[in-house]
Amino acid sequence: MVPQGSRAELEFGGPLGRLWGSGRVGEWTPTRLPPSPGAAALLLLLPATMFHLLLVARSGPARLLGPPPYLPELEELWSPWALLLCLTWLGLQAALYLLPARKVAEGQELKDKSRLSYPINGFQALVLTALLVGLGVLAGLPLSALPEMLLPLAFAATLIAFIFSLLLYLKALVAPASALAPGGNSGNPIYDFFLGRELNPRICSFDFKYFCELRPGLIGWVLINLALLMQEAELRGSPSLAMWLVNGFQLLYVGDALWHEEAVLTTMDIIHDGFGFMLAFGDLAWVPFTYSLQAQFLLYHPEPLGLPLASVICLINGQSGRGSTLPPPFIRSLFIQHPRAVGYYIFRGANSQKNTFRKNPSDPRVAGVSHLLPYFYLLYFTALLVHREARDEQQCLRKYGLAWHAYCRRVPYRIVPYIY
Numbered sequence: 001m002v003p004q005g006s007r008a009e010l011e012f013g014g015p016l017g018r019l020w021g022s023g024r025v026g027e028w029t030p031t032r033l034p035p036s037p038g039a040a041a042l043l044l045l046l047p048a049t050m051f052h053l054l055l056v057a058r059s060g061p062a063r064l065l066g067p068p069p070y071l072p073e074l075e076e077l078w079s080p081w082a083l084l085l086c087l088t089w090l091g092l093q094a095a096l097y098l099l100p101a102r103k104v105a106e107g108q109e110l111k112d113k114s115r116l117s118y119p120i121n122g123f124q125a126l127v128l129t130a131l132l133v134g135l136g137v138l139a140g141l142p143l144s145a146l147p148e149m150l151l152p153l154a155f156a157a158t159l160i161a162f163i164f165s166l167l168l169y170l171k172a173l174v175a176p177a178s179a180l181a182p183g184g185n186s187g188n189p190i191y192d193f194f195l196g197r198e199l200n201p202r203i204c205s206f207d208f209k210y211f212c213e214l215r216p217g218l219i220g221w222v223l224i225n226l227a228l229l230m231q232e233a234e235l236r237g238s239p240s241l242a243m244w245l246v247n248g249f250q251l252l253y254v255g256d257a258l259w260h261e262e263a264v265l266t267t268m269d270i271i272h273d274g275f276g277f278m279l280a281f282g283d284l285a286w287v288p289f290t291y292s293l294q295a296q297f298l299l300y301h302p303e304p305l306g307l308p309l310a311s312v313i314c315l316i317n318g319q320s321g322r323g324s325t326l327p328p329p330f331i332r333s334l335f336i337q338h339p340r341a342v343g344y345y346i347f348r349g350a351n352s353q354k355n356t357f358r359k360n361p362s363d364p365r366v367a368g369v370s371h372l373l374p375y376f377y378l379l380y381f382t383a384l385l386v387h388r389e390a391r392d393e394q395q396c397l398r399k400y401g402l403a404w405h406a407y408c409r410r411v412p413y414r415i416v417p418y419i420y
């Protein structure tokens with residue numbers, strides 16, 4: 001708590017954060033709005049945005065900023081089979097999580113000076129899932145029917161996220177003070193439900209937050225992409241080259257994240273944020289159903305793409321890992337792919353350097369568009385990246401002090417060199 005009458009630091013920062021009630025909880029001043037109205041609004045806004053994107057992607061105009069083409073009836077959203085499918089998927093990924101891991105890593109030091117152990121077997125889960133899905137398809141599994149179930153599946157995942165978050169909140173009420181997260185322990189039920197009250201909720205060695213962070217959502221994302229590819233093959237005789245590229249590049253993204261799974265143990269999601277609705281909904285619903293937006297768009301709005309342009313796209317994605325500075329072409333088909341390359345480069349480079357710095361701050365390695373919808377991922381992650389960078393700045397300054405100032409002098413630009 002800050003001294004009486006002083007200005008509370010805004011964890012999310014700025015007037016927008018105050019408007020949404022996302023400043024540091026428990027620190028009240030006359031100039032700050034309470035957090036619960038913002039958290040309550042986000043509880044509705046996030047699912048509504050996801051359903052808006054799903055509806056717009058399959059509509060003719062595909063207008064991101066316009067109203068949805070229609071409001072689905074409850075009968076279109078609710079399906080017990082979709083709920084059963086979601087629960088089966090979570091059960092499968094939980095079973096793969098419990099398999100013997102190639103490595104067990106220790107997390108960061110907690111308040112009580114202890115360290116938790118985490119199985120590093122996410123890539124193994126991806127490979128085994130691919131084998132099981134492949135065997136299922138050979139046995140007649142109608143995977144191409146999955147795109148027609150996206151709305152009820154998203155509804156079921158949202159319902160699971162709400163119920164799961166409620167159970168997590170109730171569990172956190174009996175958790176010891178040392179197990180609570182810094183930000184979600186405000187005493188405000190709505191805010192704590194949204195942000196997450198307990199830092200590392202577990203049953204025995206099963207860590208719910210770590211499990212959800214990369215497993216069901218990311219692997220579910222590439223599964224939905226594959227289903228969209230198979231449905232396009234049924235509709236048009238073969239998948240388009242653009243659909244192949246989207247599947248390939250996004251599979252690379254997911255495979256890279258799971259191969260480097262240990263790096264997630266130093267991220268803010270794991271070491272600082274509690275596990276509540278914000279992360280549960282994001283991991284279980286937002287990731288698989290909005291990150292597959294490009295493949296959904298291509299299914300309903302096919303984009304012609306020739307081999308020369310596809311070769312340039314592959315070159316850009318290949319060079320992105322080596323710091324390519326190729327200028328972005330002003331072609332829509334390329335733009336659908338190119339943000340992935342830029343995002344991958346920024347994501348992997350930034351997370352690798354943050355992971356290295358947190359472990360050892362002295363490490364020397366730390367030194368023309370007709371549709372807006374396909375760009376949602378780029379727009380969303382640009383805003384998320386700026387927002388997350390501001391949070392990281394405050395957390396790193398608080399944790400490392402003078403070492404962080406020294407790092408900033410060596411690395412003066414926050415995200416884009418010579419720009420920001």
